[in-house]
Amino acid sequence: MSSPPPTASFVIVANRLPVDRVQGPDGEEIWRRSPGGLVAALEAVMHDVDGAWVGWPGQADLELAPFTADGIRLLPVTLSSRELQDYYEGFSNDTIWPLYHDVISPPQYHREWWESYVQVNQRFAERAARAASQDGTVWVHDYQLQLVPQLLRELRPDLTIGYFHHIPFPAHGLYSQLPWRDQVLRGLLGADVVGFQRGQDASNFLTAVRRRLHLDTKGTTVSVPGSVPRTVVARAFPISIDTTPYVELAARPDVRARAAEIREGLGHPKKILLGVDRLDYTKGIGHRIKAFGELLDQGTLSVEDVTLVQVASPSRERVDAYAQLRDEIELAVARINGDHDTVEHTAIRYLHQGYPREEMVALYLAADAMLVTALRDGMNLVAKEYVATRGDHRGVLVLSEFTGAADELKQAIQVNPHDIEGLKDAIMRAVAMPASEQSRRMRALRKRVLENDVNAWSHEFLVALDAVRRTR
Template sequence: MRQSSLVVVSNRLPLDDSAARDGACEWRRSPGGLSGALHSILQQTPATWIGWAGEMDLAPRLPDLGSVRLRSVALSAEEQHGYYEGFANSTLWPLYHDAVQQPVFQREWWDTYRSVNQRFAEAAAEVAGRHAAVWVQDYHLQLVPTMLRELRPDLLIGFFMHVPFPPPELFMQLPRRVELVHGMLGADLIGFQREQAGHNLAQLARKLLGATATSDTIEVDGRTVRTGAFPVSIDVDEMRALATRPDVVRQVKQLRHDLGESKRVLLSVDRLDYTKGIEHRLTAYRELLRDGHVKVGDTVLVQVAVPSRERVESYQDLRDRIEGEVGRINGEYGRVGEPAIHYLNQPFDRSQLAALYRTADVMVVTPLRDGMNLVAKEFVAAREDGSGALVLSEFAGAAAELSQAFLVNPHDLDGLKQTLLRALEAEPADLAARMSAMRRHIAEHDILAWARAYLTALDHTGRLARQLG
């Protein structure tokens, strides 16, 4: 088997859902997702990507995806339930997002999570060349760094947490807290979106493992583990080019016509997830309609909710609640042929998203908690004309970078309503100044800058960063 000098390990391979069935390999992109973040930097970089291909019980041989070799890991339906739907997304995900939803602890899920992490570690050990770099991604695979180090101590191991990492008082609720912290600390470098997450890990390492820790290093098992903040970003040039493509421009004109040429358009694009604050947003919009601050004749909300984790019961319940609320709002305030809210529960391709970004007057990104939120950055990149307003939750990682947005606490419904009105009524000069500053920032801090910063910190020789071109 060919071995690689750079190996990426994630829960899913970056493929569309038909890849395992017919071998047609195309990049799978979702709003704000991991494959979207890594797509641009890996499509021209020789690497091997390890992950699940999307089909139960299968580990198909897949053709290369550009310069990336794909290595699939098999998961049974039972493993998918216990590892992914169970421990990763019913235990860790809610806890890591400030327990917005009550975490569920089931002992058998842990055994499955551990065994699946071991399988991913063994796959990485097999394909990684001597002294290769292995870059492990996210909370699904927190045990892999230490498991991999036990198998291949020669490797350079990086771990990146794309989601928030909670404060000790929340993390300490986990029954398997010691194993999870120790699993991460098998890495040479642990990257987070925000500095505070590194401080949280240091406190836990001291408390649970008796480790010596500073603001950016943790001494454990005779090794020094480094931590740091590396805010993830987007391919700014790609989104700019996409937003100005003739077919996208035509889509924008058609959307404007369909929504109403004179209407103010508010847009939200989220995965269907309880952390995204969709219900809070709908409540705020309903009250604005009720109080007459916005009217169906002059304003419309477009809510895109991309399906997510549809087999998890809490997500099914969320979808039912959101669809019920949209129906109530449209039933009470809509008119024939003129709904108050256009609700779309379906995937969108990149060109459709770019057209929506360009159509919106106000982009509403109000998660209750989010590691970063790349949709906010995509919206800014798409606004080549310098117009448009961004309403952004202060609990999204992106708020630390896009400080010129209209920042808001989404838990404060009155504050959310006032902020939406401020954005709708802002002067064009104010909006242009805000957008110009945000566009400058993301141009200087794009996806390539993120990858170079992380890989340079991981490998001080600069070899990995040079591979990115």
């Protein structure tokens, strides 16, 4: 008789495993650590405890036994092609994502998508329930798995359960559009601690809980009735980045030399403006390009003096709204470049691809100003990455007030990206800012980012979760 699989005292549940399946140098398939803040945030925690990670391995219909990579025990969850279409591309990214980002794009509501979302969340919950040891801790992540906390609590009431929401949570007037609004709220309230990026997101959640479920809230807590009444904590835990690799790369001579090459390749403009985003309608890329184009049209800026580099990494290309956005952005870039390019200078260098971290740091070092003009963003870690690289205390951050980062990075030039004239003024302030003012602002920004890094974020959340466990 085979022995039961080992359990873990600490389990992460996320849509994706922290590794990607790639081809090795000899054509063999190997697992490589995924880029991204969540993996960096939790890697140290996973190595310090008896941990396991539940997630989808990134390929449809791939059935894998549990395995270990980078010292982390990984527990794969299989998703079919149809489930990826309905649960992931459908409900997660064409219903929840646009609804939670202030309906910038119209959400689609389909019952079959919801049914798939429920089924997949149940599968994740069951996998986590089998993985966690008695009285263990489970930390669930993000909008794809909002039902998991309640489903898991029903299966394993002995567990301490945390949930962190990486994207915004909408105001009640928008949230109430969701046909399954009450089910999602109950799903989240299965957790002991529900974390959000901003205080406003937590407040929106608590308002929805009061108005929809008629539960009592006090401060940052919710009283949940039942055979064993519970108190759920719901508050902000602003996420950050692992600053160390960005600081180290920015100091490397080869990366600094690459930054100089980038400036030379752009024709040595006086100023380089940089945008780095996933190609997503929430990121305000079109607003940024429009403002820059108008400054060129008016003669306020010249293509010889200022270049905009826009990195727009591919995203959800099978979703119609994203395919349409790509066409709109590329047409706008082509028109501006057609009107203003010279043989030696390009107005907008548009790069529809992703880059390794070394190249991104070189771009950050080459840029005189970073333009973060998201229409709605849970946090925006690109803003923090740019700040972390600026050890010379030069450079300017132009930051949308609709990002979570705006709550922390007060010394940035904050803008309303819907206000094109205001955005143009902010770009001109960044272009003309004296070195002394750049230094004063950037020193304060770097102090904030370096002191409140991703390790501080994960520690703060886990301390709050441990406090709940100790009061039981």
